[in-house]
Amino acid sequence: MPNSPELWVINLNRMFEIKFAGYGGQGLIRSGVIVGKAASIYDNKFSTMNQSFGPEARGGACSSQLLVSETKVLYPYVTKLDILVAMSREAYEKFEPELKDTGMLIYDSDLVKLKKMRPKIKLYPIPATRFAEELGNRIIANVVMLGFFTAITKVVSKQAMEKAIPDSVPERFKDLNLKAFNKGFQHEKQIPKIPKFQNS
Amino acid sequence: MSIITTCLTNAVKKSRIKKVCLVSDFLYQREIVDSLEFDTFHVTRGRPIAFGTGLKLANPELKVIALIGDLITLGGNHFMHAGRRNMDIVVICVNNFIYPKIAGNTTPTTKVPFSQYAPFERPINVPHMAKSSGAVYVARWTTLHNSELTESITQALQKSGFSVIEVMAPGGSYFAGIPSLKNESELLKFYYENSVIKNGEDTRNVEIIPDNKIIVGKFFEQERPTFLDSYNAQLSRVMGDKFKPYV
Amino acid sequence: MRANPKDVFTGAYYIDGDVSSAYGAAAAGCKFIGGYPITPSTEAFEAFVRRAHQVGAISIQMEDELGSIASVIGASWAGKKAMTITSGPGFSLMMENIGLGAMLETPFVVLNIQRGGPSTGLPTLTGQADMMQSRWGSHGDYEIITIAPDSPQEMFDYTVKAFNLSEKYRCPVMIMSDECVGHMTEKVVIPSADKIEVEPRRFYKGDKDKYIPFPVDNLVPPMVKAGDGYKLHLTGLAHDEKGYPLLTQNSKVKTQNANTRRLVDKIRLNVDKIIELKEDGIDDAEIIVVSYGITSRVAIRGIEMARAKGIKVGSLRLVTVWPFPEKKITELANKVKAFVVPEINYGQIVFEVERCAYGKANIVLVPHGGGSVHNPDDIFHAIEYAAKERKNVDGIIEQKTNLYSLIFEKEYKLHG
Incomplete structure (x- = not known):
């Protein structure tokens, strides 16, 4: 269990409260489904995913919220975020206040311009959309992000994600998606020295 | 009513169709039900076509007849959409211009000069509506066109698709609007005599207009x-x- | 009887409550869905439509909800298990024919993914305000069964159960879920067909001439299929045992009594078999939180907070909301100080709890207008508030406040 304030693992039954946010069409709900599926079906954990849905979700800020836990998820909503994955500036600005003081922000460094942040929030930038474009299709930016997310947070295992992604995409895009996932996953090694946190 | 039932029974016999269901939104007398050789359903007003859709889809072997009163108010939408999808139902629309069971209130098919307190709204041309909804068979008869009506129902039963037959039937309390008529059977005759058979007439022209002949066929x-x-x-x-x- | 393996999509899925419910319907042997899309229930309809051909079922998008439900009753009488899927506004339109379904003693299932109301209300945010409508929505006397699942897994399990209950008691069964559960994605495990119990349609097998649709001595008689030559006559009018309406004044009164009594008795005499409750820590509880649907999951957080403060709180979750567990509530009312009833409406099931408590326990409503779930703090505060109340000497609490003033006290004082 965490003994240092640097460790961000949460007490409440070791539950992770995660939000994927961006604008509509970036595949954020799909991201939530993939991580949730990897955790609950291939990692045998428990997870609950809720999506923001409705007219306001179209085109504007869109998000999916995910709980991943070792035990059954009872209360099904996020209260304070452990991890915020921001794929647009608007989403970042909207949901940043929900982040815990010791939370973690993963963001698309090309799309999000950071404001002054609370000191203990850990920042992990990745130019996911640019990487996706390099791979040939910007629509897979979310998968690049998921690779990075998996490498950093370890909420789900890489193996589980590699099983969950092909389930959720059309047959002909499987390879591309796995490539994108690995691209993001590898990027973890390239990020500059930041405090190393572990998932106990 | 009993005339229509007789025509219906004869038509079902003639068409040799076995699994027939009759769905209507008005009450049957027990005697009539007993005389029928098939299943009868009396459902909520306006919904026989929708109910019949369920029957037909759940068991495509069935032949569904929907017997509806002055339609197009309750359930007009079901009529249009069953026509659009060409649901295999025979609709017999009994048009007596009024709701006989509830003291002769007016309906969307009520005609102006036939009513004492004349409604001023334009009535619906049922055959034309049926055709434009996509029906595969459209006919109109009065109750005294016995053999024609039976023949029509038989043809409709043998056809697969949405068939509509409008029957001009007298409403019991309705002849009051036409001073020369004394009773119901005179009204029957009045309709019969004031009708003209025009098979294949364009449905746009068959609107019922006061003082004009009722076009049937x-x-x-x-x-x-x-x-x-x-x-x-x-x-x-x-x-x-x-x-x-x-x- | 076990489910047909062809109908069961065995496996572990990560799907939302809507889809889960559609798979549950398929597993239960549902072969007909007549529906009209309305968020937040559309996903369930879509999921069934996509899979319909695999299980030999058919689905149709009707022109409106009036037509959907009428077609469902028709399909049920044609011998197929049938269901319709809707949300608040559509549910209101269906009321007329739910009455017909009850009158004709037709088994079918209505899945209502509730959203906020009244009227068009809140597309597509949550609500639990259709609970009374599910019971009393159509005019006239009838009994109904209502189930409120709280997770996607339960959406599967209880959709199967809903079909079983409707076949068993020949009455419409409502699954009153809500947007939160409908759009919540969780792991759903669909077991193999031999682990799913399914109540088959019971068909009359005797002599064709001797068939009586509504015999006096049998409250849930077997059915026949339309078109099989039984000369079936069914009417939405008050009818006698043969299904015929009666037209004279005297016979009308007599039949009406017998007729409605059937509809009511078949459920009331079997309440113990139908009612399903989930209890947690109610043996030594002083306060009991009565909840259903998504609210029961939210309440857990509030209960945990209260327990951490040393308050003895138990939880009673109504899985079947109707018929209402009167006996259980009365029994508990004699033991506990208060019931706390959180629900996403301004008081529906709380009045039932109040009725069955006979003034022996205090009742605290935790209302919510809809759109989101309760803040668990609210439930916690209500529990705290309820814990302060004392029973007086006679064992009957003094009626300090009526329900509504409690609402406002909660909102304006408890937070302060």
């Missing part, structure tokens, strides 16, 4: 795939051999 017939045909065709096209047609 078999107006229209066409072939169209029914809902289930289209459903099976569509899914077979999309899924190929994996799809087993629903019958």
Whole structure:
């Protein structure tokens, strides 16, 4: 269990409260489904995913919220975020206040311009959309992000994600998606020295 | 009413169709029900076509007859959409201009000069509406056109698709609007005598206009795939051999 | 009887409550869905439509909800298990024919993914305000069964159960879920067909001439299929045992009594078999939180907070909301100080709890207008508030406040 304030693992039954946010069409709900599926079906954990849905979700800020836990998820909503994955500036600005003081922000460094942040929030930038474009299709930016997310947070295992992604995409895009996932996953090694946190 | 039932029974016998269900939204006398050789349903007003859709789809072997009173108010939408999908139902629309069971209130098919306190709204031309909804068989008769009516119902039963037959039937309390008439049977005769058979007439011209003759006849017939045909065709096209047609 | 393996999509899925419910319907042997899309229930309809051909079922998008439900009753009488899927506004339109379904003693299932109301209300945010409508929505006397699942897994399990109950008691069964559960994605495990119990349609097998649709001595008689030559006559009018309406004044009164009594008795005499409750820590509880649907999951957080403070709180979750567990509530009312009833409406089931408590326990409503779930703090505060109340000497609490003033006290004082 965490003994240092640097460790961000949460007490409440070791539950992770995660939000994927961006604008509509970036595949954020799909991201939530993939991580949730990897955790609950291939990692045998428990997870609950809720999506923001409705007219306001179209085109504007869109998000999916995910709980991943070792035990059954009872209360099904996020209260304070452990991890915020921001794929647009608007989403970042909207949901940043929900982040815990010791939370973690993963963001698309090309799309999000950071404001002054609370000191203990850990920042992990990745130019996911640019990487996706390099791979040939910007629509897979979310998968690049998921690779990075998996490498950093370890909420789900890489193996589980590699099983969950092909389930959720059309047959002909499987390879591309796995490539994108690995691209993001590898990027973890390239990020500059930041405090190393572990998932106990 | 009993005349229509007789025609119906004869038509069902003539068409040799076994599994017939009659769905209506008005009350049957017990005697009438007893005289019928098939299943009868009296459902909520305006919904016989929708109810029949369920019967037909759940068991495509059934032949559903929906007997509806002055329609197009309650359930007009079901009429249009069953026509659009070409649901395999025979609709017999009994048009007596009023709701006889509830003291002769006016309906959307009520005609101006036939009513004491004349409604000023324009009535609906049922055959034309049926045709434009996509019906495959459209006819209109009065109750005294016995043999024609029976023949029409038989033809409709043998056809697969949405068939509409409008029957001009007298409403018991209605002849009051026409001073020369003394009773119901005179009204029957009044309709009969004031009608003219024009088979194949364009349905646009068959509106019931006061002082004009009521145009009756078999107006229209066409072939169209029914809902289930289209459903099976569509899914077979999309899924190929994996799809087993629903019958 | 076990489910047909062809109908069961065995496996572990990560799907939302809507889809889960559609798979549950398929597993239960549902062969007909007549529906009209309305968020937040559309996903369930879509999921069934996509899978319909695999299980030999058919689905149709009707022109409106009035037509959907009428077609469902028709399909049920044609011998197929049938269901319709809707949300608040559509549910209101269906009321007329739900009455017909009850009158004709037709088994079918209505899945209502509730959203906020009244009227068009809140597309597509949550609500639990259709609970009374599910019971009393159609005019006239009838009994109904209502189930409120709280997770996607339960959406599967209880959709199967809903079909079983409707076949068993020949009455409409409502699954009153809500947007939160409908759009919540969780792991759903669909077991193999031999682990799913399914109540088959019971068909009359005797002599064709001797068939009586509504015999006096049998409250849930077997059915026949339309078109099989039984000369079936069914009417939405008050009818006698043969299904015929009666037209004279005297016979009308007599039949009406017998007729409605059937509809009511078949449920009331079997309440113990139908009612399903989930209890947690109610043996030594002083306060009991009565909840259903998504609210029961939210309440857990509030209960945990209260327990951490040393308050003895138990939880009673109504899985079947109707018929209402009167006996259980009365029994508990004698033991506990208060019931706390959180629900996403301004008081529906709380009045039932109040009725069955006979003034022996205090009742605290935790209302919510809809759109989101309760803040668990609210439930916690209500529990705290309820814990302060004392029973007086006679064992009957003094009626300090009526329900509504409690609402406002909660909102304006408890937070302060």
